[in-house]
Amino acid sequence: MTLALPSDSELCTQLALWLPEQRWFSGKSLTLSAVRLRLRESLIDTDGFAAEQVVVDVEFAVGLAQRYQIPLAYRVHPPEALLPFALPDLDVDPIPGTERPVVYDATADHEVDDHYLTALAEQQTLGSITFRTVAGSDIDTALRSRPIGAEQSNTSIVYGEQLLLKLFRRLEPGINPDLELHRALADSGCEHVAPLLGWIESELDGEPLTLAMVQEFVANAADGWSLAVNSVRDLFVEADLHAAEVGTDFAGEAQRLGEAVAHVHADLARQLGSTHAAVSADTIAGMTRRLDAAAAIVPEIAERRAAAQAVFDKAATAAPTTVQRIHGDLHLGQALRAPSRWIIIDFEGEPVKTIAERRLPDSPLRDIAGMLRSFDYAGHHSLTDFSTLQDSQREFRAKEWTTRNGSAFCDGYASVAGTDPRGESDLLEAYLLDKAIYEAVYEVRHRPNWLPLPVKAITRIVG
Ligand SMILES: Nc1ncnc2c1ncn2[C@@H]1O[C@H](COP(=O)(O)OP(=O)(O)OP(=O)(O)O)[C@@H](O)[C@H]1O
Ligand SMILES: [Mg+2]
Structure with a gap:
């Protein structure tokens, strides 16, 4: 049966309810007035399972808007372990012949995490999103993912204790200094940073937007x-x-x-x-x-x-x-x-x-x-x-x-x-x-x- 993904406006309504609960959301003390979709790009679209890379601007009653990256995944019957990551359901009746999936934070789903490695290894381009690797770096797509489990303001995923993918949550126009400086230090062969292996980027309003960075995971540290x-x-x-x-x-x-x-x-x-x-x-x-x-x-x-x-x-x-x-x-x-x-x-x-x-x-x-x-x-x-x-x-x-x-x-x-x-x-x-x-x-x-x-x-x- 076809998955009926939420419309843009349904998604914004769900996100407005869900965002204030997220630990990386820094607008908790502000009154949220609107969530505006700025980017919604399909990452995975298979039978009964979909994932999208989403960027929104969050507006507040008072104060400047904030931009966030929210990878989302969709399954009709997600495994129980994923339910804590679900967005509130809007209780919309599905169009006959379709099924409304549960919408949840895609970073919690191993299949989506694994997909990032494949997209990087293949240097894929998905709409405005590009997956890039540093020349000479080899991404092993067989590595298994786990969340890093650290209290942090972004979301990091570890692969096989070898790679670390850091998905930036709060975004701003322009290259993220974390990527920019790791790239410069990789070029200089600096031994005191974890070598940069790749990154995910997009473009919005004519400005670069850094979505994520991949580097070596420093094991036993x-x-x-x-x-x-x-x-x-x-x-x-x-x-x-x-x-x-x-x-x-x-x-x-x-x-x-x-x-x-x-x-x-x-x-x-x-x-x-x-x-x-x-x-x-x-x-x-x-x-x-x-x-x-x-x-x-x-x-x-x-x-x-x-x-x-x-x-x-x-x-x-x-x-x-x-x-x-x-x-x-x-x-x-x-x-x-x-x-x-x-x-x-x-x-x-x-x-x-x-x-x-x-x-x-x-x-x-x-x-x-x-x-x-x-x-x-x-x-x-x-x-x-x-x-x-x-x-x-x-x-x-x-x-x-x-x-x-x-x-x-x-x-x-x-x-x-x-x-x-x-x-x-x-x-x-x-x-x-x-x-x-x-x-x-x-x-x-x-x-x-x-x-x-x-x-x-x-x-x-x-x-
Ligand atoms: N290359 C690495 N190898 C191993 N562990 C790492 C690596 N990079 C980061 N970590 C671990 O992940 C944690 C979070 O990383 P980082 O500080 O980059 O994330 P952050 O979201 O910017 O955190 P914060 O909210 O503190 O600013 C670190 O405290 C560290 O324990
Ligand atoms: Mg930080």
Whole structure:
């Protein structure tokens, strides 16, 4: 019997009901006013089973529209395991001679996931969608798929512990920096990223639209955040030992991580260019803008606003520095410790910025500051009660761990880059402050009892 797929308007109605429930949907706090279909391309159309690649623009009562990629699949009797991924049924009577299928998130269906590999291996073109592979890469279509199972803002699928397909959920016009930078780093033979194998792209309103990226899956890797937090936990257990004396001392790893980040920066500069210039007025203006916005909601920042502005003003007159493409959202969770080396992942950049903003050159010090702030968070992670943060024994040891590993990271970076990031202290402090202000706003909104951690950093920086 023929499948009667929902019409465009039926699909939009179903999606309007279903989208707010999805963890990757970032418009949850907004009132959704319309879902508009921008792309609907058939991927699979066989007897009783269909799949489509769908892109929608979601409009809200107040605020800018957001664009999402939603691969959908259709089966009349899907296996029970797929039912949790179904969109609400509209209860429409089928046209005689047809059957209304259940509509569900296609990424949960192995058959659709397998189909992506075939389409990539064959470099298929489906309407406006193209599947591309990097020259020389061989996609094994026999690999079996599984969801990655990580909490994430996109949807990733692992194939045979060898390939990783990352389907970008929130889309914007223009090439996604994750693909752009992985491509540049693949061209330079960078050893500190997972090699890029292919991508899926489309075009909308005359602009490229990156839908997905395929890269090697780094098997047997531990993420930097977990390793760091374990190291701190062990330090707390060994009440009489210093960080350097504990078996899980992290300093060697931190140093190698610094070396890896320096290699990535050098390769990005070589592939995509760099200049020696003062940090741009736009960069400083961005820091000031974030400070003003934060001061309006965090009293601890409002009290220190003038001193914080002085740190940014000082950065504006600092000596010229290297300006180039950077990672943009670097922290310990963006580093995987593979058996033989550190791998840096997720070059999408800061989620709150537009793609155009994320693609602007910036100082590598922004990435270094991101990592140093992440060391501070890892060091203090298990001190859940920050109200007792003052000079307790644990706080002393957390600080010791943070300082030791931040220094080791900078040492490693300097040994490869040839210059020590701590030498550009006025700029580094400005980037650290900008990051801590961002964290303070996040904590006020989501985890108020963590607020003292970024506030401590802000207080130290502004003196
Ligand atoms: N190449 C890889 N090999 C193995 N695991 C990987 C690889 N890339 C990513 N991962 C794992 O998948 C997780 C999510 O990846 P990634 O950060 O790229 O997704 P994301 O949707 O951008 O996440 P977020 O919402 O945190 O920004 C990572 O934390 C990591 O554990
Ligand atoms: Mg991301």
